[in-house]
Amino acid sequence: MKNKPWKPWVLLAPSLTAVFFLLVIPVCFVIVYSFWLRGPSGQDIPAFQFGNYAKFFKDFFYPSILLSTLRVALETVFLCLVLGYIPAYFFYRTESRLKPFLMVLVMLPFWISFIIRTLSWINILGDSGLINHLLLKFNIINAPMPMLYNEGAVIMGLLQYLLPFMILNIYVSLDGIDKSLAEAAKSLGCTEWQAFKEVTLPLSLPGVSAGCLLVFVLTCGTYLPPMILGGPGNEMIANLIFKRVIGTLDWPFGSAISTVLMVLLMTIVYTYNRYMGISQIFKTLSNES
Amino acid sequence: MKQEKDPEFVKFTGIEKRFGKVLAVKRMDLEIPEGSLVTLLGPSGCGKTTLLRMLAGLESPTRGDIYIKGRRMNDTPIHKRNLGMIFQNYALFPHKTIFDNVAFGLKYRNISKSVIKDKVEKALETVRLPGVGERMPSQLSGGQQQRIALARAIVIEPDVLLMDEPLSALDENLREDMRREIDNLQQALGVTTIFVTHDQREALSMSDKVVVMKDGFIQQEGTPEEVYNNSINHFVADFLGHSNFINSVVKEKTGDFLSVTLEDDHTFFAVPAGVLNTGDKAEIVIRAQKFKLGYRTDHVPEEGMNVFFGKIVDRSYMGGEVSYFIELDNKLVLHAINFVKRSPYRRGDEVFMKVAPEHCRLLKL
Numbered sequence: 001m002k003n004k005p006w007k008p009w010v011l012l013a014p015s016l017t018a019v020f021f022l023l024v025i026p027v028c029f030v031i032v033y034s035f036w037l038r039g040p041s042g043q044d045i046p047a048f049q050f051g052n053y054a055k056f057f058k059d060f061f062y063p064s065i066l067l068s069t070l071r072v073a074l075e076t077v078f079l080c081l082v083l084g085y086i087p088a089y090f091f092y093r094t095e096s097r098l099k100p101f102l103m104v105l106v107m108l109p110f111w112i113s114f115i116i117r118t119l120s121w122i123n124i125l126g127d128s129g130l131i132n133h134l135l136l137k138f139n140i141i142n143a144p145m146p147m148l149y150n151e152g153a154v155i156m157g158l159l160q161y162l163l164p165f166m167i168l169n170i171y172v173s174l175d176g177i178d179k180s181l182a183e184a185a186k187s188l189g190c191t192e193w194q195a196f197k198e199v200t201l202p203l204s205l206p207g208v209s210a211g212c213l214l215v216f217v218l219t220c221g222t223y224l225p226p227m228i229l230g231g232p233g234n235e236m237i238a239n240l241i242f243k244r245v246i247g248t249l250d251w252p253f254g255s256a257i258s259t260v261l262m263v264l265l266m267t268i269v270y271t272y273n274r275y276m277g278i279s280q281i282f283k284t285l286s287n288e289s
Numbered sequence: 290m291k292q293e294k295d296p297e298f299v300k301f302t303g304i305e306k307r308f309g310k311v312l313a314v315k316r317m318d319l320e321i322p323e324g325s326l327v328t329l330l331g332p333s334g335c336g337k338t339t340l341l342r343m344l345a346g347l348e349s350p351t352r353g354d355i356y357i358k359g360r361r362m363n364d365t366p367i368h369k370r371n372l373g374m375i376f377q378n379y380a381l382f383p384h385k386t387i388f389d390n391v392a393f394g395l396k397y398r399n400i401s402k403s404v405i406k407d408k409v410e411k412a413l414e415t416v417r418l419p420g421v422g423e424r425m426p427s428q429l430s431g432g433q434q435q436r437i438a439l440a441r442a443i444v445i446e447p448d449v450l451l452m453d454e455p456l457s458a459l460d461e462n463l464r465e466d467m468r469r470e471i472d473n474l475q476q477a478l479g480v481t482t483i484f485v486t487h488d489q490r491e492a493l494s495m496s497d498k499v500v501v502m503k504d505g506f507i508q509q510e511g512t513p514e515e516v517y518n519n520s521i522n523h524f525v526a527d528f529l530g531h532s533n534f535i536n537s538v539v540k541e542k543t544g545d546f547l548s549v550t551l552e553d554d555h556t557f558f559a560v561p562a563g564v565l566n567t568g569d570k571a572e573i574v575i576r577a578q579k580f581k582l583g584y585r586t587d588h589v590p591e592e593g594m595n596v597f598f599g600k601i602v603d604r605s606y607m608g609g610e611v612s613y614f615i616e617l618d619n620k621l622v623l624h625a626i627n628f629v630k631r632s633p634y635r636r637g638d639e640v641f642m643k644v645a646p647e648h649c650r651l652l653k654l
Contacts, residue, residue, distance in 0.1 A: 180380040183347055184438075186367045187374040188445060189397030198393075202384050 027262070033255035044251055052256030062240070062257070066264070069237040072151065073219035076158045080215045081208065083159065084166030088207075089200075091167075092174035106164050118157050118228045125153055125229075149231035157225030162218055166211040173207020174200070209276045213269065220265055237261050295358070298323035298481050299344065299449055304353035306339050313339040315505040316353070321498075326475050326482040328492040331502035332528070337485045338453055340502075344483065345451050346370050357448055368397070373442030373480075375452040379434040381426040387413075387437055388422035394445035412444040413437075415474065432463045439471065443478060450475070450482040456491060468495060489529050493517060501525050521562065523572060523652060531577035531612075533623045539569045539651070544593075546646045549573065553619045557595050558646035563653055570654040579648035580625035582613070585639040596643045597623065604636050615642060 034052055037045040056062045124130045127144040135141045185195035223238035244254035299321035306314040314336040321327050329337035342348040346367030355362045381390050391409045413419050416436040426434055456464045472495040475482045486492055492499050493513040500510040509516050509525045520526035537549035546558040559573050603614040613625045625642055
């Protein structure tokens, strides 16, 4: 039989074609648009000039939104990591027959519309929402506590969206760790905690690293939680793009902001990959087999 | 100068382990003498690994007590038991160098860095892998990894070395080498070792004592020769080596042997294992290697020798030996293994197979 090295590529061709036409080309359009001019009556004029970028960096207004987006993203990553590692570790260690059921619960949010899940937080955190209602009823407080339309509410909304991604990423990594490694460590003199610190935790870092990156990138690009749960000061960079493009139909400036965000994220992913190593993840996976 | 060895260095009394509704280990008593290599042998699910894991502290017994050096260990956590454990899949820490792997246990024993370095180097020499300290586990072969695991376990000078099927992940040729290596190392260090396996050859070749287990019970314990030659029940005789079982009824005592009647009314001579009375039903156990074969036409009757006649229905060449399945005139099929030199027989040959009465053991049914 002839060896045909192109054969596997046939399988990949549909996906590559889709990615090219549905992702690469539109992104190129966005980049091209970012150099265009916006006419006085709102029409787009083809051009090649950096006015849109200059506008973005002219004063501190737009960059500060970008910075606060990055800060919210980091806070979300940190909280997701802390809150996500614990259930992931539980799934790794448990022998319970309930485990498949509990795993389904983790994935359950994926089956409910993101927008509905986000809106439902209004009923929980709002002035007449569940929490305030209960606190008032039992006379713990006299007036409703403002819990909505601030950064905390935005992060809450982001957490409920992103936590499953973090849990699953860490769990997959933990699941690949032979449990006898921790047993070996304990037989050599480690306490349960020391065995975790020395063996399980370092070996789960690829999953932690992948989860953090995913949560970070997704946070930077999301606009629904800040739009629904955030106040005027909690706008994130994606809200800005949304407002420009959908609100004022200012495609050239919206495209410029998008390009800035894209370049920034690509730089961050590249640097992260360089030092934390996505390639490291693949290496670990291939060593397992 | 040799100190008195403690015959109860490791002791289980009335040990029992229940997983939900399943009793994995049932009321078991076992003593393991100091410095010996004891194998727990049995099919999967017989409770041998559970017993080992209870000793290690990885499972806690439902009932009963575990003693090491006379001290009750039930409530001692695993990291304070001072045991060396070897796992089937080596369980080397993949993110640590070989040196750090071997040094791991010493790090938790308040030993100075320079002493650790000496000890690790000595341990690596003991397993004949000096100079690999800087490498990562994934850079070593399976056999080498298992030797590193051995070094990591012995470097802490454990009271007991526990091995959970340490050879089963290795391929056939390597397994033989590794088995001898473990055997020699154990002899040299004199460390009390408990070895779990389902491979009878491993168990018979390296153990001071073999404990044959099934369904959570000890079936028989003794030296390899004892359990192999004097198997006390059908399971042990069947599990170890290749045995033939023939039903019979005890007739009378004839000299040193008992004469029994086979189902086809033949008279047969055998050695009783245990007390048997006339009229008792008994099972004759004959090892496949104990038969001597010859062409049927060459057969000369001998006084007091057991003989069967039959036809070879299957033959497989196994290198030094040939394994035959012989269908007797009464349709019973027996298994015989002979050396090639004496075994030029082909499928379909009519043969006789003789076996001396001392090689036929009678088990009461």
